[in-house]
Amino acid sequence: MDTLQVLDKTFRISIPEATIKREVSRVAKEIANDLNGKEPLFLPVLNGSFVFAADLLREVNIPCEVSFIKLTSYQGTQSTGEIREVIGLAKDITDRHVVIVEDIIDSGLTMAHMIETLKAHNPASIKVCTLLVKPGALKVKIPIDYCCMEIPNEFIVGYGLDYDGFGRNTRDIYTVIES
Ligand code: 5GP
Ligand code: MG
Numbered sequence: 596m597d598t599l600q601v602l603d604k605t606f607r608i609s610i611p612e613a614t615i616k617r618e619v620s621r622v623a624k625e626i627a628n629d630l631n632g633k634e635p636l637f638l639p640v641l642n643g644s645f646v647f648a649a650d651l652l653r654e655v656n657i658p659c660e661v662s663f664i665k666l667t668s669y670q671g672t673q674s675t676g677e678i679r680e681v682i683g684l685a686k687d688i689t690d691r692h693v694v695i696v697e698d699i700i701d702s703g704l705t706m707a708h709m710i711e712t713l714k715a716h717n718p719a720s721i722k723v724c725t726l727l728v729k730p731g732a733l734k735v736k737i738p739i740d741y742c743c744m745e746i747p748n749e750f751i752v753g754y755g756l757d758y759d760g761f762g763r764n765t766r767d768i769y770t771v772i773e774s
Contacts, residue, residue: 599769601752601762606769610744615726615754615768618743619647622724623654626694626741630722631657633692638684640709641665643698646755646763647726647743651696662686666705684716693718694741698756699727702734710737727751727768746770 599606626635637655639648641663652661662685693713700706706723713721724741731748750771752762762769 598772599753599762599765601758604758605772605774606752606762607772608767609746609751609770610754610768612766615743615766616650619650619726620654622741622743623651626651626722626724627655627657630659630692630694633719635659635692635694635722636686636688637661637694637696638664638688638713639696640698640705642763643756644696644726647698648696651724660686664709666709684713688713688716688718690717690719692720692722694722694724697723697725699729699751700725700737700739701729701732703732703737704735706737707735726754 597608599608635657637648637652637659639645639661642665648661652659664684695706695709695713697706700723706725710721710723722740723738725739726743728739728742728745729748730745750758751768752758752771753765753768755763756768757763758771
């Protein structure tokens with residue numbers, strides 16, 4: 596299916612499953628190479644990164660741990676600018692090599708906030724791994740250590756990403772068609 600209807604919006608396919616798989620696999624190998632022997636602690640950010648994290652982690656074939664955190668900053672297709680921590684850190688990250696797993700970096704404000712929060716807990720290192728980045732939307736400078744794909748400044752859904760809660764359960768990624 597080349598178009599997708601989610602609530603009141605129509606989307607067109609923009610990143611097919613095969614491309615996502617290839618890029619996720621590439622990044623998983625990079626992470627495994629870089630962090631082998633360091634027993635990294637992966638911190639996927641819910642809800643958006645649950646699909647990405649599941650695919651990524653199954654390809655990172657080194658000893659590691661996973662613990663989910665949850666933040667929200669979006670309502671509909673607009674960033675509210677206000678970041679709310681919903682589920683906090685369940686694990687002690689002191690002296691751990693932490694890898695934040697994010698679905699998409701847009702303005703970068705969520706990630707900047709997260710990095711600052713995590714730093715206060717004295718991890719050995721913090722790496723940022725994101726499925727997608729919109730370079731044209733970045734408002735703050737963030738170190739992005741691992742990125743699967745760069746996309747234009749358009750609203751997307753699928754592969755874990757939602758539009759008002761819907762549209763997460765697709766294998767491909769779709770971009771909104773502005774009418
Ligand atoms: P930022 O703080 O970087 O502006 O926003 C980051 C969060 O906004 C992401 O983790 C994601 O949940 C959400 N977001 C940003 N762009 C998009 C988009 O195009 N589609 C969807 N569904 N969510 C997005
Ligand atoms: Mg997110």
